[in-house]
Structures are given as C-alpha cells and as structure tokens.
Amino acid sequence: MKFWRKYHPDIDAADPRFKQVSLIYSVLLIMTAYFAIIGTLNVTLFHAPEIAFFDYLGLILALLILRYVSQGGNFRIASWAVIISIATILLAFVHLAEGRNYSLMWVTILPPFAFFLLGRRDGSWVSAIILGYCSWYLYQLINQQVTANLGLGALFNFIEVATAQVFLFRFYENSRQEAYDQLQKTAITDPLTKVFNRLHLDNTLNAVIAQANRFNQPVSVLLLDVDHFKAVNDKYGHFVGDKVLIKLCDVLRETIRETDSVGRWGGEEFLIICPNTNQQQAIQLGQRIIENVRAEAIENDIHITVSIGSATYMNDGEDTIDQLLLSADQNLYRAKHAGRNQVLGTP
Numbered sequence: 001m002k003f004w005r006k007y008h009p010d011i012d013a014a015d016p017r018f019k020q021v022s023l024i025y026s027v028l029l030i031m032t033a034y035f036a037i038i039g040t041l042n043v044t045l046f047h048a049p050e051i052a053f054f055d056y057l058g059l060i061l062a063l064l065i066l067r068y069v070s071q072g073g074n075f076r077i078a079s080w081a082v083i084i085s086i087a088t089i090l091l092a093f094v095h096l097a098e099g100r101n102y103s104l105m106w107v108t109i110l111p112p113f114a115f116f117l118l119g120r121r122d123g124s125w126v127s128a129i130i131l132g133y134c135s136w137y138l139y140q141l142i143n144q145q146v147t148a149n150l151g152l153g154a155l156f157n158f159i160e161v162a163t164a165q166v167f168l169f170r171f172y173e174n175s176r177q178e179a180y181d182q183l184q185k186t187a188i189t190d191p192l193t194k195v196f197n198r199l200h201l202d203n204t205l206n207a208v209i210a211q212a213n214r215f216n217q218p219v220s221v222l223l224l225d226v227d228h229f230k231a232v233n234d235k236y237g238h239f240v241g242d243k244v245l246i247k248l249c250d251v252l253r254e255t256i257r258e259t260d261s262v263g264r265w266g267g268e269e270f271l272i273i274c275p276n277t278n279q280q281q282a283i284q285l286g287q288r289i290i291e292n293v294r295a296e297a298i299e300n301d302i303h304i305t306v307s308i309g310s311a312t313y314m315n316d317g318e319d320t321i322d323q324l325l326l327s328a329d330q331n332l333y334r335a336k337h338a339g340r341n342q343v344l345g346t347p
C-alpha cells in the first residue's frame with residue numbers, strides 16, 4: 001500500500017499516471033530526508049552554514065511541492081517544480097563552491113530525474129541546457145584559475161560524462177517507452193488476427209457510448225460471423241482456417257472508417273463499433289463488408305461469406321450496452337436463419 005494513495009484514491013495501479021505519481025512522491029521524500037540530514041551535518045559537523053542555507057531551501061521547496069501535490073495539484077506542474085528545484089539548488093551549490101569540492105559531480109544526478117519525471121523530449125533538453133551551462137561555467141573558472149585542479153582535463157572529463165549521461169538516458173528512455181508501447185499494444189490485441197481483443201472492445205464500447213450520451217449521437221454495432229466456418233476447417237485444416245480469419249480481418253480493417261473499431265468477439269465472431277452512425281449507415285457498411293469479403297479470394301481460392309447482425313444505440317433513455325449487444329446477436333441469428341451472407345438490423 002503506497003501512503004500517497006489516500007490523497008489520490010482515483011489513481012489505481014492500472015492508471016498510466018500511477019508510476020509517475022509514485023515517482024514524484026518518492027523523489028520528494030528523498031529530497032526532504034536528504035536536505036534535512038545534509039543541512040544539519042553542514043551546520044554541526046562541517047561548519048558550512050552558507051551551504052546549509054541551500055540545503056534548507058531545498059527542504060522547504062520539497063515540503064511545499066509535497067503539500068501542492070497532496071492537495072490535488074497538477075502532476076506535470078509538480079514534476080517541473082521538482083526538476084527546477086533540484087536544478088536551482090545544484091547550480092547554486094556549484095557557484096558557491098566555485099567548482100571545488102566535487103560540486104560539479106553532483107550536477108550529473110539531474111539527467112535521471114529529468115528523464116524519469118519529464119520524459120524523453122523535455123528530459124533531453126533540460127539536461128543538455130544545465131550540463132551545457134555547467135561546462136561553460138567550468139571553462140570560465142579555468143580561465144580565472146580558481147584552483148590548480150580545475151584545468152582543461154577537468155573540463156573535457158566533465159563534458160564527456162555529461163554527454164554520455166544525456167545519450168545513455170535518452171537511449172534508456174527510448175527503449176523503456178518502446179517496451180511500454182509494445183506491452184500496451186499486446187494487452188489490447190488479439191494475437192492471431194491482430195485486431196482488438198474482447199477486453200478492448202468492451203472498453204471502447206463503454207467510451208463510445210459515454211461520448212454518444214454526451215453529444216446525443218447514435219452508435220451502431222455490427223456483429224459478424226463467418227458462414228459455415230467449421231466446413232472450412234474440416235476441409236482445409238485448422239492452419240488454413242487461421243489464415244482465413246487473418247485475411248478476413250485485413251478486409252474488415254480496409255472496409256471500415258478510421259473512427260470505427262473492429263475486434264474479435266470470440267472464435268470466428270467479430271464486432272465492429274461505429275460511433276456517430278445510424279441504423280441505415282450501419283446496414284450500408286454491413287453490405288459493403290459482405291461485398292468485399294465475397295469478392296476477395298481469402299486464401300488459395302477459398303471464398304467465404306459472412307452474416308452480420310446490426311443494432312443501433314439511440315440514447316433515448318431506454319437502451320443499455322447489454323441490450324445493444326443482445327439485439328445485434330439476435331439480428332445475427334436471424335441473418336443466419338434467413339439464408340446467411342446478409343446483414344440484418346432491428347426491424
């Protein structure tokens with residue numbers, strides 16, 4: 001149980017913001033503990049009150065941002081506030097120490113925070129600006145000969161480490177993002193046909209109906225079933241049957257609009273969700289699908305036909321999603337019994 005969840009009960013583990021929020025709170029807690037401890041050590045043990053001043057400044061900033069997010073503040077603003085606070089404190093430290101006491105090494109902790117909290121694009125340019133500025137500042141210090149240790153060697157090493165950091169974190173963030181996108185795609189895709197799976201169809205239908213209620217628009221669904229598919233399997237084998245389903249989905253994807261969604265409802269049944277589409281338009285789409293499927297030699301001269309049941313949600317206060325799907329199923333049943341290879345809507 002994460003302690004912050006009591007401030008954000010609406011964000012559960014399935015929410016895409018979950019990790020980011022978790023990270024913001026972790027960073028803020030680490031900042032709070034770190035600045036409190038180091039500030040106290042700087043006052044008591046190291047007798048460096050001028051550096052302790054910045055530690056306590058960091059502590060106050062961390063507590064203020066914590067208060068802001070826990071009271072429902074915007075997470076993107078909070079992320080930026082964390083990065084700006086860390087960058088300001090680091091730069092103040094580097095200036096105060098005039099590049100001495102390994103202060104420049106501390107600047108290299110900025111890129112991981114910037115990439116994790118701001119993402120690949122903003123993380124890249126924020127890191128590049130701060131590290132670029134520090135390289136320029138280090139060059140000034142060398143010119144002023146502040147200490148004998150700060151020579152061109154130090155400058156080149158700093159630039160090399162800074163550049164490697166930005167590139168490595170960018171690379172890491174790219175691969176992480178790609179893996180995440182891939183995972184997201186797999187979670188909503190039917191592995192055989194690559195159209196949406198049933199889980200995603202359920203979510204899409206809920207979202208489309210919510211939108212339709214808001215804008216008072218109709219929504220149509222088409223439930224499609226391959227005719228005599230068992231015979232295809234029996235005659236050509238299951239492997240060819242699979243290929244037929246894959247090719248059928250290509251035809252469906254090419255036939256529907258970009259705003260429509262097609263997914264596998266189960267076995268050889270597919271559901272097409274058409275936002276802002278009335279019954280007449282849905283029947284027209286069904287007829288177009290039937291034509292295109294019939295015209296296409298699906299696999300090695302195998303031709304198939306499909307039957308379709310269509311139903312339309314009208315937002316008249318009586319329909320529910322379950323009733324919509326039930327009507328589509330009943331109309332599909334009627335289409336099968338009326339001789340297959342046709343689309344039927346609610347009479």
Ligand SMILES: Nc1nc2c(ncn2[C@@H]2O[C@H](COP(=O)(O)OP(=O)(O)OP(=O)(O)O)[C@@H](O)[C@H]2O)c(=O)[nH]1
Nearest residue numbers: 225226227228229230231233238239241242267268
């Ligand atoms: N190859 C293959 N076959 C599948 C898949 N999913 C379901 N099937 C087959 O689809 C067939 C469906 O058969 P039935 O429900 O009897 O329907 P049908 O033969 O299409 O007849 P009608 O629907 O009445 O026109 C069964 O043989 C299932 O094994 C799949 O992923 N791949």
